[in-house]
Amino acid sequence: MSSSLVSPQLVKAKSLSCPNCGAPVELRGFAHTLTAVCPNCLGVLDASSPELQVLQTFQGKQRVQPKIPLGSRGTFDGTVYEVIGFQQRSVQSGGDFFSWDEYLLFNPYQGFRYLTEYQGHWNVVRVLSRLPEPAMARMRQACRVDGRTFAAFDSMTAATSYVIGEFPWQVRRGEEAVCRDFISPPYMLSSETTGGEVTWSMGEYWPGRKIWQAFRLPGAPPYAQGVFANQPSPYAGKVGSAWRTWLWLNVALFALMIVFTFMKGNHEVFRQDYVYLSGKSNEAAFVTPSFQLAGGDKNVEVGANASIDNDWIYLNFALINDETGQTFDFAREVSYYHDSDGSEGSRNNSVVIPSVPAGRYYLRIEPEMSPTSPSTRYEIWVRRDVPIYSYFWIAAGLLLIPPIVVMIRSTKFEGLRWRESDYAPASSGGGDD
């Protein structure tokens, strides 16, 4: 039915007087209204007869001001609904007491909708005309409707603590109903049992600003506190997506590594064996024959392999350009120890010197060992333009950060959601989608 048929001017409220205080009582729900509440004395009136018999008088002291005034009109899915009733429902569990608001919306052609609000979280609710099927989800009680599985979230006994406006049922303050909620964000399936009658309804989470837009209300909606049961996770679908992105970036990183492995010259330009003679704390420095480093500014790897056993050798190096005297000064220790518990160190060590210009070079080497060390054979080698794989490992590690952060945030969000549940999983964690 088109909303244009429900223009505000066509709907006229029926006005009666409260038999308790004489104040005017407007009825907007036509023949659907069974109970009305006097806006002045808050007496609950029987609206099924023109006499408006008083069913319940208001004994409370505090009036509740609905955030959306009665008579407000809002558009939902292209249909204009009017707020005709408001009730506040409360739950007392142990020492905890909390309440939420329910607004009854009416359109003469489309019937009723409900709007619930708890700490700034809103749901647009419609009554289901069919029964959900019982099911199981992740070892938890669940229900299925329209091919969607709803996980059990909580159950409680809620009492109507405040009413105003009109209702298509016999409303009473203090009336209790057993409520059960099942969730599949952004939807919530709820059952209410009152006197053996079970009503199922389906709620859809709406952000407050959308509700404010629908009713064209001034100002801003109340701030949404915490995470609501069926609030859609801002990380829904992002964890899987982040890991897929991570996978593709790793494929690209691996491809880059392959490219550089083949692109790099990685030529050996020098290799020579030497012997360290025992009985000295350090041997006289010596120089190697010169060798050619070709190409432009490329790296050079200088390495040492030593036949040591539970010992160390320290090598002071200077890579010297034979022509210009430009010197790269560095040192490396080779140490290797082992016993029955295992081993530590290595018989090999190397250093990569970045951006070494082309030219003829030689090495000045100054070895050092313990005075008690035996004579030791060691080998010095030099490679030009070597790939450095550590960059790829570091990049791979850094690529892990975003998906892990998204996963932690998603788990935290789901943890906050399920913290309030009667069926919280042990980890209170949640899935992705």
Added chain:
Amino acid sequence: MINNPLFLLYGILLLGATGYLEYTGQSFSRVNQQRVLPKSIRDNPGAYRSTYGGYSRYIGGK
């Protein structure tokens, strides 16, 4: 990929940086560069004082 544009950008920048470091042959190694060294060092290598000479050596073990 489209769901994570920031992650994608971060990844591309990271890959770019990795490629740049690899291409230019950068290294984390501690190397001192001394520009002026007399040619006599080749004939008298003991005359050169290494930056890393004189450090206390690791003499431990298991």
